[in-house]
Amino acid sequence: MNENFKHIEDKLTHAGEHLALSISEKDAGRERVAAFLEANPSRVASPHAKLLLAGFRPVFALFLILTVGVGAASASEDALPGSILYPIKVRVIEPTRVAFAQTPEDRADVEMDHANRRLEEFARLSVQEGSDETLTATLAVALKEHVDSANEAIDEVAASGDETGAFDAAADLHSILEAHTEIFDRLEEIDRNGEQEDSTFGRALDSALSDTESRRASFEKELNDVPEIVELETALYEQESDVDELVEALQKEIKEELTSLDGEDEGIVSSELAKVAALLLEADAAKTEGRFSAALLLLSDANENLNKLKILLEADAHLGIDIIETDTEGEKE
Amino acid sequence: MKQGRQEQEFLEAYDLYADALFRYCYFRVRDREVARELMQETFTKTWAYLQTGKRVENLRAFLYRVAHNASVDEQVRTKPQSLDVLKEEGGYDPADEGVPSPEQGAEHALLMRHLEELDEASRDTLILRYMNGLPVKEIAILRKEEPNAVSVRIHRALKLLKETMQIP
Numbered sequence A: 001m002n003e004n005f006k007h008i009e010d011k012l013t014h015a016g017e018h019l020a021l022s023i024s025e026k027d028a029g030r031e032r033v034a035a036f037l038e039a040n041p042s043r044v045a046s047p048h049a050k051l052l053l054a055g056f057r058p059v060f061a062l063f064l065i066l067t068v069g070v071g072a073a074s075a076s077e078d079a080l081p082g083s084i085l086y087p088i089k090v091r092v093i094e095p096t097r098v099a100f101a102q103t104p105e106d107r108a109d110v111e112m113d114h115a116n117r118r119l120e121e122f123a124r125l126s127v128q129e130g131s132d133e134t135l136t137a138t139l140a141v142a143l144k145e146h147v148d149s150a151n152e153a154i155d156e157v158a159a160s161g162d163e164t165g166a167f168d169a170a171a172d173l174h175s176i177l178e179a180h181t182e183i184f185d186r187l188e189e190i191d192r193n194g195e196q197e198d199s200t201f202g203r204a205l206d207s208a209l210s211d212t213e214s215r216r217a218s219f220e221k222e223l224n225d226v227p228e229i230v231e232l233e234t235a236l237y238e239q240e241s242d243v244d245e246l247v248e249a250l251q252k253e254i255k256e257e258l259t260s261l262d263g264e265d266e267g268i269v270s271s272e273l274a275k276v277a278a279l280l281l282e283a284d285a286a287k288t289e290g291r292f293s294a295a296l297l298l299l300s301d302a303n304e305n306l307n308k309l310k311i312l313l314e315a316d317a318h319l320g321i322d323i324i325e326t327d328t329e330g331e332k333e
Numbered sequence B: 001m002k003q004g005r006q007e008q009e010f011l012e013a014y015d016l017y018a019d020a021l022f023r024y025c026y027f028r029v030r031d032r033e034v035a036r037e038l039m040q041e042t043f044t045k046t047w048a049y050l051q052t053g054k055r056v057e058n059l060r061a062f063l064y065r066v067a068h069n070a071s072v073d074e075q076v077r078t079k080p081q082s083l084d085v086l087k088e089e090g091g092y093d094p095a096d097e098g099v100p101s102p103e104q105g106a107e108h109a110l111l112m113r114h115l116e117e118l119d120e121a122s123r124d125t126l127i128l129r130y131m132n133g134l135p136v137k138e139i140a141i142l143r144k145e146e147p148n149a150v151s152v153r154i155h156r157a158l159k160l161l162k163e164t165m166q167i168p
Helices: A003-017 A023-039 A049-068 A070-078 A086-100 A104-129 A133-159 A163-192 A200-223 A229-256 A263-288 A292-319 A323-332 B005-029 B032-051 B059-077 B083-088 B102-116 B120-131 B136-143 B147-164
Strands: none
Touching: A003 B102, A003 B120, A003 B147, A023 B005, A023 B032, A086 A104, A104 A133, A104 A163, A104 A200, A104 A292, A133 A163, A133 A200, A133 B136, A163 A200, A163 A229, A163 A292, A200 A292, A200 B147, A229 A263, A229 A292, A263 A292, B005 B032, B005 B059, B005 B120, B032 B059, B059 B136, B102 B120, B102 B147, B120 B136, B120 B147, B136 B147
């Protein structure tokens, strides 16, 4: 509660507390509602219809997979827009993944992954075939849909009272969009030789990034109002585990998959990891001093940096263009 | 009365949200009896909606929306009773048994009069936030606004209220 407004906030809360139904009024209302329910017994849905429906989602999803065939489903994973397998990927496989997501957190993760896929597809298409207006417009629409769905799921997480979970998810989405904005800028630079061009996909990405930035900032502000220390400590523990997992996954990926990194890239990666290590140290100090919100924000920054680095490294390795170099040049300016 | 599981769950929702919805309706129509009617209507309408097989993602938010629509309809149907009239009739006395002293009743009436001077969106947001205890995120969903916009509105409305009530 803001000290400046504490008095007026107390007055409002107090006025609300004194406006309630009397026990007899509440009981009478309950009787009337119960009589209505008795006269109109449940046929299909319940207030928890969502949960009931969620129970059937995996069955429906399995049906879809079996209908198109497991082989085709698996082969479609790498399909690009315009290919014969792409509709299976976006109309069968991905809705199936959403259907399997039982909680808003899971749904946010899946939708973020789908947004990331659209962004990767755009980058791959741009490098392989140059831009195609129809395909990029379709990808722009799909990107907006996934980002909107992810945001809706994040809002549900927040509405359930999990402020830290909502902030984490918003930060993850932000890091994905920020990394791909850098990739997009680099691709534009190569494609247009530095000339500016109005791009449908670019506008969609800009709008998603700016929306996510303001939402992330708003969730960050809310974090300062989280009163329960236990909740913050739990979130801290989860965030620490996430960072550990991400560092481990990144190291493994660099060693086993991203073998095309040259000496300069490795130097940049080391410097980025050093920045992450500094953030972790700072977070640890804040945690020791009992500044849990600050520690959580620092860990979240570390997590975002790692996420972004991972996406940029993958793009650098798979697209055959020097993304990492662009990133650091941008930072130096 | 023998009830099924869904009926039981719905009545549990009544136990949880009846007071808050009554309060929400009261601040819009400013008539205790009408607010009680609207609160009950909110539950019966919601049950009827669920009977059609449609899904409700967030029951509390849905109930507030139904209550809001029912209150707006009521306001259109009948001119809302002004707070001056309420004051003339004995001040802020919506709870009958709720306000412990005449001093507090007068203080609440004053607060309500100043609240009434705010624009509708600000008044609604403050009522949802403080009198009904809804978190900013849920108000944002309800009002179809960004949480940021809700926070800013709350801040501005509190500032204005503090100034008009001349609270130091």
